[in-house]
Amino acid sequence: MIFEVWAPKATAVEIEVLGGRRPMSPRAGGWWEADVPDAVHGTRYGYVIDGDGPYPDPRSRRQPDGVFGASAVYDHDHYTWSDHAWTGRDLRGAVIYELHVGTFTGPGTFTAAIEKLQHLTDLCVDLVEIMPVAPVPGGRNWGYDGVDLYAVNETYGGPDGLKSFVDACHRAGIGVILDVVYNHLGPSGNFLRPFGPYFGGFEGSFWGEAVNLDGPGSDEVRRYFIDNAMQWLRDYHIDGLRLDAVHALHDKRATHLLAELSEEVDALACTLGRPLTLIAESDLNDPRMVRPLEAGGLGMTAQWNDDVHHALHCAVSGESHGYYADFAGLPALAKVLTSGVLHDGSYSSFRERGHGRPYTGVPGHRLVACLQNHDQIGNRPGGDRLPAAALRIGAGLLLTSPFTPMLFMGEEWAAGTPFLFFSDHVEAHLRDSEGDRREREFEGFGYAWEAPDPSDEESFLRSKLDWTELKEEEHWSMLSWYRDLVALRKALPELSDPRLDRVRVDTDPDGRWLVMWRGPYAVSANFSSRPVTVPVPVHTVLLASDTPLPSNPSTLRLAPQSLTITRTPH
Known part of the structure; x- marks a missing residue:
């Protein structure tokens, strides 16, 4: 087997494998390689850079012992797929369902999630969006502290577990969108730095150092992320990617990373013969995000639309603190329902400046809207969800709107469980400071911050859905309401019509x-x-x-x- 690794500044690279170390040979472009004939599927290995290490492979496909352990050879051909008749799922006209694998069920695994797919088919969901699955420190995390981006969290079931889940979804007629994080890496277990210039040398966002997308050596760094996206879509049969916080991608090149990614994904879709979706999370309110490449845009299929969420939330909850202030009042809701966004160049009191541009001509299906999602629930100190009365009105407007609607797990039955922020950092300084860091992140949001400790396992356990609630009349009644709304949306073309000028x-x-x-x-x-x-x-x-x-x-x-x-x- 040929092992390859990019380490452009190294003077010597070795691979530690099969009980010993072997020198690797330099190749052009800063790459190193070694032929290890006896290495097979499952063989553990790591790289030693100028005597330091061993470190996990930056492109490790499997981390069976966690983020601090050795990498393992993983051969994609060892999995036998059963979705050969799958032709994909287009975003247009679709209903998305967001879930976190670890809290969607009691066991918190892909296998357990498969057992709930009948619930999603009965709800008439078209696409399920799963929060990030890259390995993280400890046993519980939202997923945005991921490292080893080519691997899959073993807690959930590892690479084969994810493939089994995708395979089962396709058999059920449901497409899969995977949430990926390319704007930063987690603070723990990140061993990219010894290998090369993966980082820009400055704080790119509140969450950490910016990745190097436009500096010296950035050609291979960009390939690292683009090849990662290709892996999920090609080797895991994923139908689309949700790109976390793309406004935190610092890229001054003439061709933005997102445009480059869009072009490659389009080519892959032609090869695979099925639609592939790219959904950007962006707070820029810039319609270029979702305009096609040939029209001078970045080519994203769609973007998350916070303005719709904020206006809906204010209308059904009565809240107007923090960034909700601009969205209080029904005129704001009326504007987002007919224009797509509230801030289209108007003054944003939260930002203290003008914000956004008009979305004239952009069809509503390119804007993914929700009443609740992991951020809007989990970023509240108590992780509290909307009450039933608010859900009935809000869901009615969302599921008859011109946008692509997205539901958050448990919303459809007014789940009584919270969705709290939780993590399980191994290093004491990260573990002990997580609560304070979280509070600082939301200074100015208008919350009286009294949140449970994110590192306490109870914060994770309390966030697991309680499926027994469906035996209770109030929860079953809400589920019936959501099912009827989705069915009505799919039965009446006018309710999914994406043309905003007809609303x-x-x-x-x-x-x-x-x-x-x-x-x-x-x-x-x-x-x-x-x-x-x-x-x-x-x-x-x-x-x-x-x-x-x-x-x-x-x-x-x-x-x-x-x-x-x-x-x-x-």
């Missing part, structure tokens, strides 16, 4: 009600604690969270905190 929204000047028009269908929401009358002529009630009250035939009278979808005379 019309009327609001009450007193901020009590909103009506969103989707062709002949009216989605009417009462946010107040009293009955309201909305100017919607009643023709046919298709779905209601509460029974509409008697009213004049030319109007609709809504119960407090309720939502009704009607077909009006056309």
